[in-house]
Amino acid sequence: MNSGGHLSIFMSGIRLEKIVKTFPGMKRPALNDINFTVQSGEFIVLLGPSGCGKTTLLKMVNRLYEPTSGDILIDGESIFNGMDVTELRRRIGYVIQQIGLFPHMTVAQNIAVVPHLLKWPEGKTNERVDRLLDMVALPPDEYRERYPAQMSGGQQQRVGVARALAGDPGVILMDEPFGAIDAITRTDLQDALLRLQRRLRKTILFVTHDVDEALRLADKIVVLHEGRLVQFDTPLKILTEPKNDFVTELVGADDVVRQLGLVRVEKVMAPLSAHVPTKNLIHRDKSLRAALSELVKSKADYLTVSDGSQRPLGFITFDNIRDAIG
Amino acid sequence: MRLGEMRYIVNNPDVMLRLLWQHIVLAIGALLIAAAVSIPLGYFIHGKQKLTTAVLGVLGMLYTIPSLVLMILLLPLFGLNAKTVIVALVIYCQIILVRNVIAGLDAVNPSIIEAAKGMGMTKAQRFIRVQLPLIMPVLIAGMRLAAVVATAIATIGAMFGAGGLGTLLFNGISQGRFDKIIAGSLSVALLAGSLNWSLQYAEKRLDKIARIRAMNPAVSQKTPSHLGMRIE
Numbered sequence: 001m002n003s004g005g006h007l008s009i010f011m012s013g014i015r016l017e018k019i020v021k022t023f024p025g026m027k028r029p030a031l032n033d034i035n036f037t038v039q040s041g042e043f044i045v046l047l048g049p050s051g052c053g054k055t056t057l058l059k060m061v062n063r064l065y066e067p068t069s070g071d072i073l074i075d076g077e078s079i080f081n082g083m084d085v086t087e088l089r090r091r092i093g094y095v096i097q098q099i100g101l102f103p104h105m106t107v108a109q110n111i112a113v114v115p116h117l118l119k120w121p122e123g124k125t126n127e128r129v130d131r132l133l134d135m136v137a138l139p140p141d142e143y144r145e146r147y148p149a150q151m152s153g154g155q156q157q158r159v160g161v162a163r164a165l166a167g168d169p170g171v172i173l174m175d176e177p178f179g180a181i182d183a184i185t186r187t188d189l190q191d192a193l194l195r196l197q198r199r200l201r202k203t204i205l206f207v208t209h210d211v212d213e214a215l216r217l218a219d220k221i222v223v224l225h226e227g228r229l230v231q232f233d234t235p236l237k238i239l240t241e242p243k244n245d246f247v248t249e250l251v252g253a254d255d256v257v258r259q260l261g262l263v264r265v266e267k268v269m270a271p272l273s274a275h276v277p278t279k280n281l282i283h284r285d286k287s288l289r290a291a292l293s294e295l296v297k298s299k300a301d302y303l304t305v306s307d308g309s310q311r312p313l314g315f316i317t318f319d320n321i322r323d324a325i326g
Numbered sequence: 327m328r329l330g331e332m333r334y335i336v337n338n339p340d341v342m343l344r345l346l347w348q349h350i351v352l353a354i355g356a357l358l359i360a361a362a363v364s365i366p367l368g369y370f371i372h373g374k375q376k377l378t379t380a381v382l383g384v385l386g387m388l389y390t391i392p393s394l395v396l397m398i399l400l401l402p403l404f405g406l407n408a409k410t411v412i413v414a415l416v417i418y419c420q421i422i423l424v425r426n427v428i429a430g431l432d433a434v435n436p437s438i439i440e441a442a443k444g445m446g447m448t449k450a451q452r453f454i455r456v457q458l459p460l461i462m463p464v465l466i467a468g469m470r471l472a473a474v475v476a477t478a479i480a481t482i483g484a485m486f487g488a489g490g491l492g493t494l495l496f497n498g499i500s501q502g503r504f505d506k507i508i509a510g511s512l513s514v515a516l517l518a519g520s521l522n523w524s525l526q527y528a529e530k531r532l533d534k535i536a537r538i539r540a541m542n543p544a545v546s547q548k549t550p551s552h553l554g555m556r557i558e
Contacts, residue, residue: 062444089446100441104459114445163445173444 012040012170019070048224093164093172114167154185269314334505349490356415368427411483426468430461470525
């Protein structure tokens with residue numbers, strides 16, 4: 001990013017230390033001793049059944065909830081020490097399941113909310129709005145002046161994502177953003193988000209109870225169960241080395257065929273070596289299942305992984321797939 | 327109606343205009359002050375269940391005091407002039423407006439407020455930029471009813487030195503001048519009617535915009551049940 005890109009550099013790594021949250025009148029803490037560190041630019045999914053505390057945890061990062069004890073550091077600085085809470089929130093993107101667009105504002109006005117709060121000059125804000133609409137595949141000329149009610153749920157959430165990106169925050173919080181959207185549109189939005197993330201490299205915390213969504217999107221998954229962090233690992237590790245029975249059951253770690261459908265090719269591909277000629281292209285976002293099917297069909301001994309252009313990124317063989325899942 | 331009884335209006339346009347203007351100042355002035363009081367009051371008590379019940383209870387009780395009595399009670403505080411009348415009108419309008427402000431705020435989808443909060447709007451910014459525009463249609467609906475009530479009750483103002491169209495009515499009664507009574511009552515009715523219609527127009531316009539904006543409604547367009555009209 002050019003405009004305001006400096007924020008992304010300064011603010012992105014997140015560290016949670018000994019987070020405990022006890023709601024008044026509850027015997028068991030909603031969150032108990034949560035510790036993990038997120039590197040700048042990582043896509044982290046908080047996964048768990050409802051009531052596991054994942055949304056509570058997410059909302060602590062922009063201080064919609066305060067922890068009972070513990071600390072959250074963004075780039076080494078505690079968010080509870082002297083940082084103004086509205087200032088903090090303006091520097092963190094926020095997307096919610098109910099979308100929450102302002103119905104009395106146009107799409108452009110919705111996206112411009114945080115730039116206005118940050119007192120950006122008008123020209124810069126307008127430019128930003130158009131660029132974000134392009135990024136989320138809503139042509140600005142067509143959508144800028146629309147009201148949220150004149151759009152589908154999927155389009156509205158695209159605006160929701162654009163709005164969260166508007167102030168060019170380093171950190172983005174997403175609370176089941178695609179939970180209320182039909183399955184086909186949800187897949188589109190997930191793909192769009194992956195493409196965006198590849199370009200922008202934001203630090204994303206993403207809450208979901210949908211295991212497939214978590215495995216598709218995450219660089220790393222935080223599995224929460226009854227207020228405790230059960231496992232913090234890459235999707236592949238979670239599938240192949242689940243920490244306990246709960247995780248095994250949750251992600252269906254026994255079902256190898258299902259796993260093949262959930263892991264992206266780019267996660268297991270071998271790096272490109274100079275002597276491998278390009279053949280049988282497969283997109284990096286395709287599942288291992290698609291790769292396997294392609295390998296069997298084409299009778300080739302490997303596939304070349306690409307990013308949609310003709311540029312090769314790596315290659316993938318039967319052995320890669322077997323080693324990853326087996 | 328025979329033309330003879332309309333002769334006062336026809337023959338005294340200057341008096342009619344002066345009294346009409348006084349009446350408008352009384353009613354609209356009171357309405358604007360009432361709105362300026364009820365919006366912050368409603369915002370403050372909104373969401374505090376006990377306080378809301380208590381405040382609405384008191385305002386409802388005040389509304390049941392006959393207007394003549396209320397103005398007499400206010401007389402020692404504000405004197406024999408328009409101030410007494412305007413204060414009385416402001417008090418009567420409160421129950422209508424505060425109820426609508428609260429109903430409007432209750433109907434705003436909580437997820438919209440959460441989004442506003444999460445994006446870093448302060449409380450004041452949330453109110454001015456999000457809540458107030460969203461409750462506008464409901465608020466205008468309340469203003470419409472309040473305008474009619476204020477116009478009707480302002481008639482009594484003539485007895486307290488505030489002038490207005492009531493002057494014609496009271497003079498007409500004491501002088502046995504039927505043409506003055508007709509002129510007074512007809513013009514009060516017309517004024518109330520036109521205020522009602524113009525606010526209804528504003529309400530409809532806002533409502534139409536609100537409907538375009540709110541297919542998945544941020545504010546349900548259900549207006550609160552109003553108090554019955556007050557006839558004095």
